[in-house]
Amino acid sequence: MTAEEPFELSRRVRETPPSGIRRFFELAEEAEDVISLGVGEPDFSAPWAARDAAIHSLERGRTSYTANRGMRELREEIARHVAESYDLEYDPEDEIIVTTGVSEAVDVALRAIVDPGDTVAVPDPTYVSYAPGVEFAGGEVLPVPTGQDDFRLTREALAEAGAADADVLLYCYPNNPTGAIMPREELTGVASFCLEEDLVVLADEIYADLTYGQEHVSIATLPGMRERTVVFNGFSKAYAMTGLRLGYALGPPDVIGGLNRVHQYTMLSSPTTAQYAAIEALQSCGDEVADMVADYDRRRRFVLSRFDDLGMDCFEAQGAFYVFPEVPGGDAEAFAEDLLTEAGVAAVPGDVFGEGGEGHLRVSYATGLDQLKEATDRIEAFLES
Amino acid sequence: MDDRELIDLLVTDARRSTEDIARMLDADEAAVEDALERLETEGVIGGYQAVVDWGQVDEERVLALVELNVTLDRETSYADISDRLARFPEVKTLQLVSGDYDFHMQVAGDSMREVSRFVSDKVAPVPEITQTVTHYVMDTYKDRGVEFGDGDDDDRLSVSP
Numbered sequence: 001m002t003a004e005e006p007f008e009l010s011r012r013v014r015e016t017p018p019s020g021i022r023r024f025f026e027l028a029e030e031a032e033d034v035i036s037l038g039v040g041e042p043d044f045s046a047p048w049a050a051r052d053a054a055i056h057s058l059e060r061g062r063t064s065y066t067a068n069r070g071m072r073e074l075r076e077e078i079a080r081h082v083a084e085s086y087d088l089e090y091d092p093e094d095e096i097i098v099t100t101g102v103s104e105a106v107d108v109a110l111r112a113i114v115d116p117g118d119t120v121a122v123p124d125p126t127y128v129s130y131a132p133g134v135e136f137a138g139g140e141v142l143p144v145p146t147g148q149d150d151f152r153l154t155r156e157a158l159a160e161a162g163a164a165d166a167d168v169l170l171y172c173y174p175n176n177p178t179g180a181i182m183p184r185e186e187l188t189g190v191a192s193f194c195l196e197e198d199l200v201v202l203a204d205e206i207y208a209d210l211t212y213g214q215e216h217v218s219i220a221t222l223p224g225m226r227e228r229t230v231v232f233n234g235f236s237k238a239y240a241m242t243g244l245r246l247g248y249a250l251g252p253p254d255v256i257g258g259l260n261r262v263h264q265y266t267m268l269s270s271p272t273t274a275q276y277a278a279i280e281a282l283q284s285c286g287d288e289v290a291d292m293v294a295d296y297d298r299r300r301r302f303v304l305s306r307f308d309d310l311g312m313d314c315f316e317a318q319g320a321f322y323v324f325p326e327v328p329g330g331d332a333e334a335f336a337e338d339l340l341t342e343a344g345v346a347a348v349p350g351d352v353f354g355e356g357g358e359g360h361l362r363v364s365y366a367t368g369l370d371q372l373k374e375a376t377d378r379i380e381a382f383l384e385s
Numbered sequence: 386m387d388d389r390e391l392i393d394l395l396v397t398d399a400r401r402s403t404e405d406i407a408r409m410l411d412a413d414e415a416a417v418e419d420a421l422e423r424l425e426t427e428g429v430i431g432g433y434q435a436v437v438d439w440g441q442v443d444e445e446r447v448l449a450l451v452e453l454n455v456t457l458d459r460e461t462s463y464a465d466i467s468d469r470l471a472r473f474p475e476v477k478t479l480q481l482v483s484g485d486y487d488f489h490m491q492v493a494g495d496s497m498r499e500v501s502r503f504v505s506d507k508v509a510p511v512p513e514i515t516q517t518v519t520h521y522v523m524d525t526y527k528d529r530g531v532e533f534g535d536g537d538d539d540d541r542l543s544v545s546p
Contacts, residue, residue, distance in 0.1 A: 038543060043541070301410065302405065369405070
């Protein structure tokens with residue numbers, strides 16, 4: 001350590017590469033007249049009733065910490081909501097914890113259950129935070145390629161990747177970046193694999209409300225799985241509340257207690273203003289969510305239909321707000337860069353989400369139809385040039 | 386594609402081309418054309434209109450909300466009265482409502498004088514109408530679900546995970 005460089009970053013951090021999204025973000029920011037299909041959050045604002053409740057809570061001076069696990073009233077609303085929507089029964093007393101986004105929930109869960117040397121199986125491609133989260137917790141990532149099954153996770157893929165020796169399965173379905181969902185049939189196979197091979201499951205279901213044509217099934221509802229699953233969900237996607245940073249985890253009392261141990265020392269409690277907004281969101285914003293879902297579905301079908309015209313192979317994604325077309329030539333990074341600089345359309349190359357995403361482009365339809373129309377027209381002209 | 390999906394889409398935005406509607410509903414264009422024609426013929430869809438913020442149009446336009454009380458007799462129903470009123474082009478909306486009065490009527494004209502004369506000369510004299518209360522609209526902030534104003538900003542990062 002020299003006087004000029006008093007800090008030396010930890011090995012953990014040095015060995016974690018910055019997110020590939022970052023480089024692409026910088027490229028997109030430099031370019032002019034860009035239509036972005038690269039955004040991983042809703043284009044809607046949070047429902048007004050939720051915003052109004054947040055404002056009202058501030059007016060009343062509700063700016064203190066809350067209980068570590070989140071406000072009791074919010075946990076009760078969450079319990080009611082997940083029972084009605086996904087058939088999940090959790091006790092607000094000791095089976096629910098409110099976190100600062102699902103991001104925090106995943107982080108504290110990994111730190112609560114992963115020991116050095118433990119292996120965490122993660123579908124590939126997947127959301128960018130999981131592998132670093134596992135490594136920060138001292139674990140090792142085992143990627144499970146899903147490309148051969150239209151990005152659904154199957155028990156065969158788990159077996160082939162060697163997940164029988166893993167300790168934890170961490171996934172996100174409906175999936176970012178592919179838009180794939182887990183139908184009951186595949187999910188049942190995954191559940192029996194986890195039971196037979198003694199894996200516990202961290203199920204990030206943040207996009208659960210955003211499915212089209214098929215209802216979301218939570219793995220925790222399958223026989224024998226409740227005891228070995230932590231379910232994550234939150235308010236960012238369905239309620240368009242990304243910036244309010246609020247999520248939650250559901251699970252058996254012991255493991256939620258473990259999450260809370262890490263949470264109470266690192267976060268103390270989640271943002272109070274956001275908790276008031278979330279209570280209101282659960283109580284009165286169901287119609288707004290339904291309208292947003294209907295709108296996403298129309299855009300989804302529009303985009304799929306356009307990629308079909310353009311001859312870009314794209315499986316029928318039924319969840320989240322992404323489609324995942326194949327790029328001509330197979331080099332997604334080069335394609336995305338050319339598309340950005342030559343056609344003014346930003347979309348994230350699939351490689352950013354893991355090797356399994358190679359050759360694909362993540363296209364977000366969390367943007368208005370006019371932009372989607374213009375963007376797909378530009379892609380068409382780009383392909384013809 | 387079912388009718389309700391098509392109607393929901395049109396209520397949100399009626400100005401899309403048939404081609405785009407077909408893509409959004411995963412249907413073929415001919416099916417969309419047929420459904421539109423049928424819904425229009427059946428009267429389910431009565432028309433398509435722009436939602437205009439008249440405050441921004443450089444032209445005098447007066448809108449009034451008129452409460453009407455009526456008395457019925459054996460020969461006269463609400464429908465008979467509404468038939469007489471709805472035919473006036475000045476009447477933009479006419480609804481039977483619950484509460485302190487019977488009909489809720491929206492009247493538009495070029496000036497307050499014109500609207501007042503319409504109410505006093507054409508509406509008040511209808512024998513069954515016992516009372517009219519006219520409210521002139523001073524400003525409009527939201528019409529048919531469309532907010533007038535700047536709306537929310539899109540301040541999202543251009544690329545995010």
